[in-house]
Amino acid sequence: MRLSDLIDPFRPAEGPPPGTLFAFARWILKGAWPVLAVAALASAMAGASETGTAWVLGRVIDGVVETGREDFFSATNLGLFALGLGFFVLLRPIVFAFSNFMTSVVVTPAISPLVIMRLHRWMLSQSVDFFDNDFAGRLAQKQAQTANAMTNLVVESINVIFFALASVVGALVLVFSIDPWLAPIMLIWFTAYVLVIRYFIPRVRIRAKARAATRAVVTGKVVDTITNIRTVKLFANAGHEDDGALTAVKNFRASVIHFGRLAATFRLTLMTLAGMLPVFLVGGTLFAWQGGSASEGDIVAAGTISVRLAQMTGWVSFALMGLYRDIGEIEDGMRTLTPDRRLRDAPGATELxxxxxxxxxxxxxxxxxxxxxxxxxxxxxxxxxxxxxxxxxxxxxxxxxxxxxxxxxxxxxxxxxxxxxxxxxxxxxxxxxxIGMVTQDTAMFNRSARDNIRYGRPEADEEDVIRASDRAEAYEFIQDLMDADGREGFDAHLGERGVKLSGGQRQRIAIARAIIKDAPxxxxxxxxxxxDSAVEAAIQxxxxxxxxxxxxxxxxxxxxxxxxxxxxxxxxxxxxxxxxxxxxxxxxxxxxxxxxxxxxxxxxxxxxxx
The missing domain is CATH 3.40.50.300 (P-loop containing nucleotide triphosphate hydrolases)
Incomplete structure (x- = not known):
């Protein structure tokens, strides 16, 4: 097995999707959790290496101070050289490469198809009534939205949350080793950071859900109009459709502005808090140095890790807004996709x-x-x-x-x-x-004429397809088909719902489909x-x-x-x-x-x- 196949992206889900967020996440990601744990561990190791960077730099500065300018490259510091070289050239690149490999090659390419296929299979099991009560475009949008949001949530949680937590824990260990009194300072700052997150994130989540809902309305409206564009043209109602779309877009814009105001305030608060961390840690280390309990290297280490954490705060705040936006979009998608509208087979149902x-x-x-x-x-x-x-x-x-x-x-x-x-x-x-069926509202797929006829019996061969189309009086017009990509005859695609065909042509292909199915x-x-009368006489x-x-x-x-x-x-x-x-x-x-x-x-x- 290749490492990229550690997660099976096509493994079916078990049972219906739950209606709560964490249970839904367990359902949609079942089978991937062990690999996700390894990816999270790799990200945590990369985060911990940030502390290692500060510590190694601190030791180098101490070496400079202790040996002086002239004796720094003496044999005394060979071990220090080897440490720095091994850490920066070997260990750190390997850790980051492994972390990036897990997220970019193993996790990301698997999670999106895993989510899409599990939601798609679930939707296929729903009853006709489920689809009758919604827009086709809206359902497709919700499925894609949920898959994208879940993929982003998983990948960014690995890349951000575990990386950041490991960095914070490593920083706590480092500052405690410099001076135990620095650890409470950092804990107070971290507590304030958590409280700010706790205040803003639920509000970001609520507004993200509202934004996702209004965006889905826009998509549903646009798709509904495009799907029925012939009717729009025939009734000269482009203006009416424009008014409807304009109202939906205005509502979406208002929700985006509402979200943006909160996001800007959130970022300002976090960046202000981030600016305080270097002041507190470097200032505290200077006091410790003045008292003789910290070295010059400790000052550099404290400054390095505090600046890195301060920079990370902005990145983490942006990522957290994205994560909770994704959570809001997942919950919005769940409301549409998870209700159970199936017509179930009875327990112990047998073949007819x-x-x-x-x-x-x-x-x-x-x-x-x-x-x-x-x-x-x-x-x-x-x-x-x-x-x-x-x-x-x-x-x-x-x-x-x-x-x-x-x-x-x-x-x-x-x-x-x-x-x-x-x-x-x-x-x-x-x-x-x-049961074979031919309906008045003949449904065609935007696939080749061959595939539409063969849909009645997918294993049918070319001879069966030609014979069925001939009996349905469809062979001649199929030979004359050509689509926009130059495909001809039975290879020509028919357009969405068969819009490239006349009603009579669609019905003849539907009859050919029933003929090839040959149901009792x-x-x-x-x-x-x-x-028309002539074709009908032949078809009869x-x-x-x-x-x-x-x-x-x-x-x-x-x-x-x-x-x-x-x-x-x-x-x-x-x-x-x-x-x-x-x-x-x-x-x-x-x-x-x-x-x-x-x-x-x-x-x-x-x-x-x-």
């Missing part, structure tokens, strides 16, 4: 064992936690291999029913079974692997709504072909696309109000017949939806 593909909704109800909406009292059995269509006005509960089948949400009442197995008691991954249960949610033949030997649930507003399904159910206000074949439902003269009569060009009109 599919035998025929029968789907049963048994008195299922779900209203998104509200008193009304969603679906209520759904009793429905989809037989193995049956082609079932679901129609109804907007808001009737069609998509809710599909979301419950995919277990994006858990029913509030009743249960859903597939081949007699309650989907709440099988693993979510095994459930979703058995197929869900079509407005699968051809974005296609493909869809009928891939429906063979599958259990199919198809949602459609374009009723002509589901007229040949085995059975149609009509939803209204969350209830099944009609059921039967296309012809039977038309003959019944109910809601389905009314919806059919209101269609124009095969679409469900707004009047019918209302």
């Amino acid at each position: 064992a599919l035998s025929g593909g029968e789907i049963r909704f048994d008195n299922v109800g779900f209203a998104y936690g509200r008193m009304k909406g969603g679906v209520q009292g759904i009793d429905l059995t989809v037989r193995p291999g049956e082609k079932l269509a679901i129609v109804g006005p907007s808001g009737a509960g069609k998509s809710t029913l599909v979301s419950l089948l995919l277990r994006l949400y858990d029913p509030e009442d009743g249960q859903i079974t597939i081949d007699g197995q309650d989907i709440a008691h099988v693993t979510q991954d095994s459930l979703r692997r058995t 249960i197929l869900v079509l949610d407005e699968a051809t709504s974005s296609l 033949e493909t869809l009928y072909d891939i429906m063979e030997d599958k259990t199919v649930i198809a949602i459609a507003h374009r009723l002509s696309t589901i007229a040949h399904m085995d059975r149609i159910i009509v939803l209204d206000d969350g209830h099944i109000v009609e059921e039967g074949s296309h012809d039977a439902l038309l003959a019944a003269g109910g809601l389905y017949a009314d919806l059919w009569s209101h269609q124009s060009g095969g679409f469900l009109g707004e009047a019918a939806a209302e």
Whole structure:
């Protein structure tokens, strides 16, 4: 194992992240603590060497005074020469090099990916509801913010806190060896320093959290606008978006100024306190020298260490503000990222064992936690291999029913079974692997066309990808694709959410993705709504072909696309109000017949939806 791999940056975390700072730090850094302890020890050794520098210089001055100018380079001082040479040329560089190696090569490159991957894996385990209630940009910002802040906190704690503490302890030992009365002077100064830190740091922490929160609002606002830039342009609302961003930026600026005022006062107080240390220590050593209890070298040693500590005070104060700013940003990120919104697999959940593909909704109800909406009292059995269509006005509960089948949400009442197995008691991954889906809002990754199609079955080979794209009537337009980096055809990237494609092109790639997945249960949610009539006709033949030997649930507003399904159910206000074949439902003269009569060009009109 290489030394740079002492910390495994990709080791999974155990359990959910805690909601308190120290417990969260233990969780996010688990597995790295022994190596961090070695890095902290190396930093402390480097800090202690500062005292060694002052002590060696003091001994050299004493040698000068004792032997005089003419005899200083005599054999008497050979040991002193060797001491100085060994300390400054060998020991001190080695200690600092080891400390820098631990932080720069071992710790820093490992902590950031460790934190990012643990937070990313945690976010992937959250339910869809978690993402529905927040901005995508804001969540990404919080994840990056927390990872950066935690990395800075770890590295700077090693480089600053342990280094400074070792320097202070070493200085106490040194001044005590010069004159025991100097130690209380330094302790009084150090106590005052701690009290100043204790007063200011909590306030810095609070204002840092406020600054981080307002900055995240700015990021979320900007990302939300950019994500929906086409809508902004179409509605000529650039001014409105500018006003919203301006308000967020003004709030962020105010929080930065509020933080800056406190930071400036903090620095002034610490620098004033730092200036007192050389005066007290050198002055005290001079008194001791005058009384004969300290040497000239002791004066130099006291002056050297006091000036070094005074200089370090400014560095430490700046670093501490950064550390507590990082703590504030970590806590701000924790509030967003640590809440547990997972839909968990049941204890002992098993893999879904599919035998025929029968789907049963048994008195299922779900209203998104509200008193009304969603679906209520759904009793429905989809037989193995049956082609079932679901129609109804907007808001009737069609998509809710599909979301419950995919277990994006858990029913509030009743249960859903597939081949007699309650989907709440099988693993979510095994459930979703058995269901292929094409949605109206087709989601594309900003990856190659090949990768987007292969997402249905990542191990598929090139021949499978080409065959699926051809069956989905997507092969020809994919051949003509070219992105901004010159990649062509199946290598061309599709842009964020597939913005470089038309709606119909995105839907055809989504159909190719479902074809390549070849799952035994197929869900079509407005699968051809974005296609023109000619392409739709060709795709319908493909869809009928891939429906063979599958259990199919198809949602459609374009009723002509589901007229040949085995059975149609009509939803209204969350209830099944009609059921039967296309012809039977038309003959019944109910809601389905009314919806059919209101269609124009095969679409469900707004009047019918209302």
